[in-house]
Amino acid sequence: MLDLRSKFPDYYQYHGRNISKKLSLSNVRILNDYYSKYSLDKKILNISSKTSTEQLLQSNLFKKVIIEVGFGDGEHLIESALSNPKVLFVGSEVYVNGVAKVLKQILEKDIKNIRLCGMNFVYLLNILNQNSIDELKIINPDPWHKKRHFKRRLVNLENIIKIIGIVKNKYASYITTDSESYFNYINEIFSSNSKIIHENKNKILSKNDRLYGVSRYQRKAIKNGKKIYQLTF
């Protein structure tokens, strides 16, 4: 992964942190020795128009394919993969420390139903076939609070339209956020583009909801008294 990042920096570019602290030697070793076995990055770099999403993901033996974008330290991704062995989970994350952490757990727990993508998610999104994914989740994307940074937000009109294209069913794409501003921003995209984005709903999550409290970032927000908004489309 580290070699790909230096050879193809555009694919890994992102406005936030890519590596927050120096990677430990053991994480560098794990990434160098095992990342290519579980990752889609090389295949994405060499993809041809003939490669189907099923071939890219090697998903033919699985019942469903679920994507989690920006998995952070991977807690929800690992937990989901362990509880649903017949489902293939594709984890997208640009934060190298998070990728290394997940890779370590994949090896320790011998997890066979996770594929990783360390590139900026848009490169994965751009090459997936229409109606090829069963579910997509973005758990608390970076909020980018300042108005001048709104253009950095991952959930924008262009990406929503692409997500609607790749996800098979309605109401199978989920975004959670503790930012009321981001929630309003996405709702505004939905309502001003109602001819393209027909079906969507939203709610404030509570304890019994499936995606409530599933990640460290989300739990920290809950502890600080924030509401968790969920948008579904």
Ligand SMILES: C[S@@+](CC[C@H](N)C(=O)[O-])C[C@H]1O[C@@H](n2cnc3c(N)ncnc32)[C@H](O)[C@@H]1O
């Ligand atoms: C606020 S954190 C939330 C992490 C995790 N979902 C959680 O709730 O703990 C957002 C994560 O999304 C990742 N991210 C942001 N933009 C991304 C992109 N374009 N492609 C892949 N990952 C991205 C960041 O590196 C970061 O780890």
